[in-house]
Structures are given as C-alpha cells and as structure tokens.
Amino acid sequence: MIELDQLSKTFDGNAGKPVRALQGIELRIASGAMVAIRGASGSGKSSLLNILGCLDRPTAGRYRFEGHDVAGATDRQLSRLRARRIGFIFQSFHLLDRITALEQVELPALYAGVRGAATRARARDLLSRVGLAARLRHYPSQLSGGEQQRVAVARALMNDPSLILADEPTGNLDAASGAEVMALLAELHHEGRTVILVTHDESVARRAERQVLLRDGKMENPAA
Amino acid sequence: MIQITSALRTLARQRRRSLAMSAGLVAGLALGMTLSSVSAASRRATLASVKNMLGTFDTILVRPGGGKTRGMVSLTNVPPTLTFDDADAIAALPAIRQAAELQNAFDIDVEAGGRTHAPAVFGVSGNWLDLRGDAMLEGSFFSPEQMRSEARVAILGADVAAALFPDGGPHASLGQSIRLGTVPFQVQGRLAPRGAGPGGFSLDDLILIPVTTASHRLFNRNFLTMVVAQLRTPGDTAAAMAQVRTLLRQRHHASTAALDDFTLTDPSAVAAQVTAVSSRLAVIGRGAALGAIVLAAIAIVALMWLGVSERRTEIGLRRAVGATRASILGQFLLEIALLSSLAAGAGLALGGLGIFIASRWQHLPPEWAWPQAFAAAFAAILLGIACGLTPAWHAARTDPVAALRR
Numbered sequence: 001m002i003e004l005d006q007l008s009k010t011f012d013g014n015a016g017k018p019v020r021a022l023q024g025i026e027l028r029i030a031s032g033a034m035v036a037i038r039g040a041s042g043s044g045k046s047s048l049l050n051i052l053g054c055l056d057r058p059t060a061g062r063y064r065f066e067g068h069d070v071a072g073a074t075d076r077q078l079s080r081l082r083a084r085r086i087g088f089i090f091q092s093f094h095l096l097d098r099i100t101a102l103e104q105v106e107l108p109a110l111y112a113g114v115r116g117a118a119t120r121a122r123a124r125d126l127l128s129r130v131g132l133a134a135r136l137r138h139y140p141s142q143l144s145g146g147e148q149q150r151v152a153v154a155r156a157l158m159n160d161p162s163l164i165l166a167d168e169p170t171g172n173l174d175a176a177s178g179a180e181v182m183a184l185l186a187e188l189h190h191e192g193r194t195v196i197l198v199t200h201d202e203s204v205a206r207r208a209e210r211q212v213l214l215r216d217g218k219m220e221n222p223a224a
Numbered sequence: 225m226i227q228i229t230s231a232l233r234t235l236a237r238q239r240r241r242s243l244a245m246s247a248g249l250v251a252g253l254a255l256g257m258t259l260s261s262v263s264a265a266s267r268r269a270t271l272a273s274v275k276n277m278l279g280t281f282d283t284i285l286v287r288p289g290g291g292k293t294r295g296m297v298s299l300t301n302v303p304p305t306l307t308f309d310d311a312d313a314i315a316a317l318p319a320i321r322q323a324a325e326l327q328n329a330f331d332i333d334v335e336a337g338g339r340t341h342a343p344a345v346f347g348v349s350g351n352w353l354d355l356r357g358d359a360m361l362e363g364s365f366f367s368p369e370q371m372r373s374e375a376r377v378a379i380l381g382a383d384v385a386a387a388l389f390p391d392g393g394p395h396a397s398l399g400q401s402i403r404l405g406t407v408p409f410q411v412q413g414r415l416a417p418r419g420a421g422p423g424g425f426s427l428d429d430l431i432l433i434p435v436t437t438a439s440h441r442l443f444n445r446n447f448l449t450m451v452v453a454q455l456r457t458p459g460d461t462a463a464a465m466a467q468v469r470t471l472l473r474q475r476h477h478a479s480t481a482a483l484d485d486f487t488l489t490d491p492s493a494v495a496a497q498v499t500a501v502s503s504r505l506a507v508i509g510r511g512a513a514l515g516a517i518v519l520a521a522i523a524i525v526a527l528m529w530l531g532v533s534e535r536r537t538e539i540g541l542r543r544a545v546g547a548t549r550a551s552i553l554g555q556f557l558l559e560i561a562l563l564s565s566l567a568a569g570a571g572l573a574l575g576g577l578g579i580f581i582a583s584r585w586q587h588l589p590p591e592w593a594w595p596q597a598f599a600a601a602f603a604a605i606l607l608g609i610a611c612g613l614t615p616a617w618h619a620a621r622t623d624p625v626a627a628l629r630r
Binding site for chain 2: 046050053055056075076079080082083084088090094096097098099107108110111112115155158159
C-alpha cells in the first residue's frame with residue numbers, strides 16, 4: 001500500500017540554512033498493517049506522517065500510495081486522496097470550536113462530495129460506535145479530552161478510509177482515555193484498515209505489529 | 225447548499241465581527257440612497273418653483289440698468305432706459321419669437337368696497353398670458369382693442385380676489401369696480417392660481433392691467449421694468465442673447481460693455497444657481513457615502529485577515545479531511561459574498577426607509593431611484609468580494625502542516 005523510495009524532506013530553516021527533516025527513507029507498509037513510528041522530538045516523525053498523509057510533498061525521492069505517485073500529484077488529486085482514503089487523528093484533536101460532535105463527524109463527507117440523509121445517519125452510527133451516542137449535540141468545550149479524541153476517531157472514519165494516521169493520539173490524554181483510544185485503533189486495525197501512528201511513548205508503540213525508529217531524519221532499522 | 229448554511233452559521237457565530245464588517249456597506253448604501261433622494265427631491269421642487277415663477281425657461285429677461293440690479297425690479301428702483309420701442313425692436317430680432325412688455329409696481333394700494341390690499345400691480349402686453357404660460361380661471365384677457373384704447377380693466381390673481389372679495393363666493397369679483405390708487409378699474413377676470421415661487425412667496429398676489437393703461441393712466445411713466453423675450457428656437461439662448469445685446473448697445477449708443485444700461489438674464493442660469501444648493505447636497509451625500517464605503521472596505525479587509533489568521537487551525541483541519549485550496553478559497557469568498565449581500569439588502573431597506581422618512585420631513589414626494597440603488601447594492605457586493613479576495617487567497621495558500629502544528 002505504501003512505498004517510499006529514497007525519500008527526503010528539506011525545509012528552509014532559519015538564516016537560509018536548510019533543515020534536512022528526512023533523509024533517504026526506504027519504507028514499505030503492507031495493506032492492513034499496524035505500524036508505529038517512534039523517535040525523539042525533532043527526529044522527523046511528524047514530517048514523515050504529513051508526507052504519508054498527503055498533506056506535504058517530499059523534496060526528493062518517491063512516494064507511492066495505493067499505486068498513486070504522490071510527489072507528482074496535483075492539489076486536487078492529493079485532496080481527493082485525503083478525503084476518501086485517509087483519516088487523520090491528531091494529538092490536540094483539532095475539533096472545530098463551535099459545531100456539534102455530529103457536525104464534526106459529518107465534515108469530511110462535505111469534501112468527499114457525499115451528502116444527504118445517509119451522511120447524518122452514518123455520523124450518528126460512528127459516534128455510537130465510539131461510545132458517544134449520548135453526546136451527539138455536544139460542543140467540544142462540553143466534552144472531555146478522551147471524548148474529543150473519540151469524536152476525532154469517528155470523524156477519521158467518516159469516508160471509510162483505508163489508512164488511519166494518528167499523530168501522538170494519546171499524547172494529551174490521561175491513561176484511561178488513552179487506553180480507550182488505543183483500543184479503538186486496534187479495532188480499526190482488526191477491521192483490516194492500515195493504521196500508522198506516531199509516538200515517542202514505547203508502551204503505545206508496542207501495541208503495533210511493527211516499529212519504525214527515526215533518528216535525525218534517518219531510519220534506524222532500515223531492514224525492517 | 226450545505227456550504228451556504230455553514231457559511232451563514234459562521235457569520236452568525238461571529239455576530240459582532242459580521243456587523244462591523246457590514247456596517248460600512250449598510251451605512252454607505254443607506255446614506256447614499258437617502259441623500260441623493262433628498263437632493264433630487266429638493267432639486268426637482270426648486271426647479272419646479274423657478275419654472276412656476278418664470279413660466280418657461282426659453283426666454284431672456286431684459287431689465288434696465290447696467291449694474292447688478294438685485295431683487296425684484298419695479299418702477300421705483302430702475303433707471304428709465306428701457307423703452308416700448310426697445311421692446312418692439314427686440315421682438316423683431318430673428319432669434320426672438322415675441323417680446324412681452326412689463327411695467328410693474330409694488331406700492332399701489334388697491335381698494336374695493338372698503339377693503340384695501342397692496343398686491344403687485346403688473347402692466348402687461350397682450351401676449352403676457354401666452355409667454356408666461358398663465359391661464360384664465362374665468363373672464364377674458366385684455367383684447368387688442370382694450371390694449372389700444374388704454375381700457376381701465378383688471379385681472380386679479382387668486383390672492384387678491386380672496387383679499388378684496390372674501391364674501392359672495394368665488395365669482396364675486398367679476399365685473400366689480402376696484403380702485404388702483406385713485407384710478408377706478410373694472411375686474412374682467414381671474415387668473416388660475418400658480419402657487420409658490422422660489423422661497424415660497426405667493427405668485428398669486430398680483431393684479432394685471434394693460435401696459436398701455438399702466439403707462440398713461442396709472443404710473444405716468446414711459447419706460448419699462450422688464451421685457452421678456454421668447455426664443456424662436458428653444459435652447460438657443462446664447463445666440464439670442466448676443467442679438468439682443470448688440471441691438472440694445474446700438475440703440476442706446478453704448479460702445480463697450482461697461483457702458484451697458486441694461487441687464488440680460490438667462491432663466492436657466494438662474495435655475496442652475498438656485499438648484500446649486502441641492503447639487504451641493506448631492507455632492508456631500510456622495511462624499512459621505514463614499515467615505516462610509518471606503519471605511520467598509522478597510523474594515524472588511526482587516527477583519528477578514530484577522531479571521532483567516534484566527535482560523536488557521538480550522539483551515540488546516542479542513543485541508544486534512546480533504547478540502548482543496550479551491551474549496552477553502554470558495555468557503556471564504558462565499559462567506560464574504562453572503563455577508564456583503566445581507567449588508568446590501570439591509571442597506572437597501574434602510575435607504576428605502578431613509579428616503580421615506582426624509583420625504584415626510586421635506587414635505588416633498590420621495591424620489592425613488594431603484595435601478596440606481598440596486599446597481600449600487602450590486603457594486604457593494606462586488607466590492608465586499610473584491611476586499612475578501614486577498615485574505616481568502618491567503619487562506620487557501622495556508623500550509624496545512626504549519627497550521628496543524630501543535
């Protein structure tokens with residue numbers, strides 16, 4: 001599903017000095033796998049996740065996602081991939097301030113071009129699935145951190161994506177809420193979805209089948 | 225549809241900001257509509273009253289005296305330089321169709337049945353009615369025979385008839401005897417009321433008598449206070465004025481403009497002068513509306529920039545769940561388009577209300593100019609969208625990775 005060849009990412013750093021966030025990444029991830037990307041902060045793991053999620057483009061090298069060449073794709077093509085094939089979960093949830101849980105979950109449908117009553121029904125089902133059937137009309141400020149992240153998980157599932165990307169999904173949660181979210185991610189993996197999560201927490205990383213270690217933008221276990 | 229609902233909800237959520245962004249457009253439109261209506265209404269009313277006084281604009285007014293004679297001319301305040309022969313010569317000019325003679329005074333007491341009144345007394349030539357666009361309410365105008373024989377007959381304006389003959393019904397004055405000073409006259413008609421002239425004074429407080437009678441039997445003066453020359457070709461004022469000026473200089477042996485003993489007036493120039501006040505009002509109105517619109521544009525640009533930078537995370541999130549740059553651009557443009565449209569609608573409504581209230585306050589019929597108002601509203605919407613273009617473009621170019629960085 002995911003093929004990275006000699007992938008590099010360079011940013012314009014301060015004082016015109018380029019920052020090499022990723023160098024020579026070689027990575028294959030099979031469909032249905034659950035992978036943890038580990039590394040210290042600044043190791044390039046978020047950059048890698050952004051590229052995997054088609055939010056960013058590599059500076060050099062090749063990225064093929066489900067057979068599509070991402071490096072050469074247009075904004076429209078990348079957006080279409082994000083809308084229909086990829087679901088994001090963020091450390092700080094990124095729910096919109098003043099819309100209800102139900103509307104948060106419906107949002108991705110708008111950009112996948114899906115509309116109608118079925119959208120609302122599916123959003124309702126997804127929220128029930130993550131245990132928030134009683135919280136449909138709640139605003140983010142009325143939800144706990146764990147509940148907010150579960151709304152975000154439901155949102156990520158709205159367009160039935162094949163790839164779930166989670167960036168420190170438990171980073172802002174207490175242990176109990178974190179465990180709930182990790183259980184949900186494991187469930188998604190067992191449904192056959194590919195789950196890639198970024199974390200610096202070893203206990204979280206151990207829930208994955210496979211770990212990718214990053215240090216200074218390079219993979220430490222290239223053979224894996 | 226869902227985009228429109230969500231844009232409306234975004235606007236509703238930031239109610240104060242939406243108000244601040246639309247206030248200028250609303251005020252500009254309403255102010256522009258109201259003030260241009262007020263000035264158009266007062267301009268129309270002023271023009272109507274000037275026209276009412278003069279009868280027609282296609283004339284030249286010739287008055288004796290070379291200086292700037294101010295106010296109403298009368299026998300007591302003009303030099304005796306404009307003669308009956310001058311009037312005949314003016315009437316014979318190629319650019320002039322006909323000329324009316326006028327000899328008037330304001331200090332004659334008129335008496336009837338023990339009542340007195342001091343109206344304007346106009347000695348006029350036989351073509352006066354035609355030239356002034358006046359009409360008789362009853363009775364008949366002076367016949368050529370009466371003009372020749374210097375008949376002591378009078379025609380009353382509505383105010384005079386009412387003042388001298390308050391009893392006995394509307395036809396009470398016809399055939400009655402009145403005295404102008406010490407000279408007896410017989411009333412042979414009444415003029416149709418003309419209403420008010422500029423400044424609101426009545427145009428019906430006058431008595432007409434034949435100019436020949438006035439000259440020989442009442443005033444004993446052989447000069448005129450005014451000649452009203454009607455243009456042969458309407459609008460051909462300049463040529464006619466040149467002809468009259470040349471003629472009078474020749475007849476009065478004046479070699480230069482400084483020696484002119486007459487004054488020529490173009491009534492449309494007078495009208496333009498009188499309506500200048502309402503034109504100035506229109507200019508002020510346009511300025512105020514433009515000022516409000518400029519402020520509106522600044523407010524929209526500034527507040528939209530603020531909105532875009534505050535909503536960076538939202539933009540990033542929308543991009544992450546599949547929004548293209550174009551749909552982000554569309555979202556922000558839709559928001560500002562809807563806001564501008566609502567503002568334009570409110571501006572039109574408020575402007576309509578303003579016009580209505582102003583017309584009540586002016587006691588003039590309102591001047592509705594809906595096509596212009598709708599054009600202005602449309603322009604306001606376009607302006608709003610134009611102001612939103614750069615911020616919306618900036619929103620669309622926002623890097624989602626940077627926007628979502630925690």
